[in-house]
Structure formats: structure tokens, C-alpha cells
Amino acid sequence: MVFPKSKKMARCSAFSAFTPLTDFGNSSVNHSKDNCIISNPPRIQSKLSHRRVVSSAITAQNKLMETRHSETSNNSSANPPMKLLFVEMGVGYDQHGQDVTSAAMRACRDAISSNSIPAFRSGSIPGVTFDEMKLQIKLGVPQVLQQFLDVERVKSVFPYGKILAVDVVDGGLICSSGVCVEEMGDKNDDCYIVNAAVYVGY
Structure with a gap:
């Protein structure tokens, strides 16, 4: 129901x-x-x-x-940022021996060798002494070679100035030198090219 x-x-x-x-x-x-x-x-x-x-x-x-x-x-x-004064640029080659560090050192020498910086010694910058010069280095290195770069050897190129940083980025070039000279340490005919930018300030 x-x-x-x-x-x-x-x-x-x-x-x-x-x-x-x-x-x-x-x-x-x-x-x-x-x-x-x-x-x-x-x-x-x-x-x-x-x-x-x-x-x-x-x-x-x-x-x-x-x-x-x-x-x-x-x-x-x-750590306040560096007060930038100017930028030096250079290029370095290692035509024989396939040593990317040699190319980087030559790039840095090329960047600084055509410049003179009297302002730090002459007191042209009020309140800034020579000991307060600071450097930042940027290197363009082929990516496959960056692991072989000796940064400490590159730093030895700079006679004075406190190096704050060495920045390694993809850049530079690997090309043929056209000849392999075994007497000069060549393993092949590769030529390594590195670019450098050196930032100078205090």
C-alpha cells in the first residue's frame, strides 16, 4: 500500500x-x-x-x-654602485696555440693601452684618490671556450685599480687562421677572438 x-x-x-x-x-x-x-x-x-x-x-x-x-x-x-667615468673597449686574438686566455688578455691590453687616466693622480675629481679607482670587466668569449678561461691571468693585465667583477658572456669568434703551425703549438688552424669592455670609475 x-x-x-x-x-x-x-x-x-x-x-x-x-x-x-x-x-x-x-x-x-x-x-x-x-x-x-x-x-x-x-x-x-x-x-x-x-x-x-x-x-x-x-x-x-x-x-x-x-x-x-x-x-x-x-x-x-x-655596496653602492660604481660611479662610471668611461668605458674602454678592445679585441684580442690568439692565432696559434688555441689559448682563449691569451686572447682575452690581449683584448684587455688593447682596451687600456691607448688611454691615460691622470685624473685619479692629479686630484681632478674632488674627494677621490688614486686608490679609489674601480674596474669592471666584461669579456665576450665563445661559449664552448669559456670553461678554459683563466680569469686570474686576465686580471693580471691591469696594473692598478680594484677589480669589482669579471663578467664573461657569449661572444667573440672562432675562425680559421688559414694555417696550422705545429712549431707554435697549434693543434689545428683555429683562431680565437675575444672582445673586452673595461668600465672605469670610483
Whole structure:
């Protein structure tokens, strides 16, 4: 025997079927009508949980960026940038022997050999002494040869000035010298070419 539903139960069922769930701001939405309570389905709760996780991740990322910015600012204040006066540029070759360090040293000598810097000794820059000269060196070296570069030998080219950094980047050239001279240490006919930029300041 089938018993008919009561009017109260019918109202509850109809309300459950047709009442839209539009309040997504709370973890659960309760609609009550005649003691009938409807909660958010699991799908909506899952979306809200995902939003909370994403919000927490963004907050953590922002805090990390603020920390890094603070550290960078502190380092900059501890080591202020060099006041640049001028830039010297040169090129060096090693035609025989395949020694990229020799090519780099010649590039640096080429950069500084045609210049004289009396300002540091003559006191032309108020408040700056000769001992305060600073250098930054940038070398363009073929990528396959960078592992063979002896940076300390390159630094020995500079007779004075505090070298702050030697930056090695992809550059230069490997080409043929046209001849392999075994008596000069050649293993092949490769010629190595290196470019140099020397930044001078205080």
C-alpha cells in the first residue's frame, strides 16, 4: 500500500528542487522552509576550498617578494654602485696555440693601452684618490671556450685599480687562421677572438 505524501513533505521537496543556490560567499548556504534545510553541494564547497588555497599561496608569494626586495635594498646600500667615468673597449686574438686566455688578455691590453687616466693622480675629481679607482670587466668569449678561461691571468693585465667583477658572456669568434703551425703549438688552424669592455670609475 502506498501512502500519500503529506503537504508539508511536498512543500519541502518542491522547495529543494527549485530554490537556486546563489550565495557563494559562505561555506554553506542554508535555506529553511517548514524545517527543510538545504546545504551547499560538495562541488561548491570544493570550489570555495580551492579559492582559500589559492589566496593563501598568493599571500605567501607576496611576502617572499617583499623579503627579497628588502634584502636587495640592503645589499645595494652596503655596496653602492660604481660611479662610471668611461668605458674602454678592445679585441684580442690568439692565432696559434688555441689559448682563449691569451686572447682575452690581449683584448684587455688593447682596451687600456691607448688611454691615460691622470685624473685619479692629479686630484681632478674632488674627494677621490688614486686608490679609489674601480674596474669592471666584461669579456665576450665563445661559449664552448669559456670553461678554459683563466680569469686570474686576465686580471693580471691591469696594473692598478680594484677589480669589482669579471663578467664573461657569449661572444667573440672562432675562425680559421688559414694555417696550422705545429712549431707554435697549434693543434689545428683555429683562431680565437675575444672582445673586452673595461668600465672605469670610483
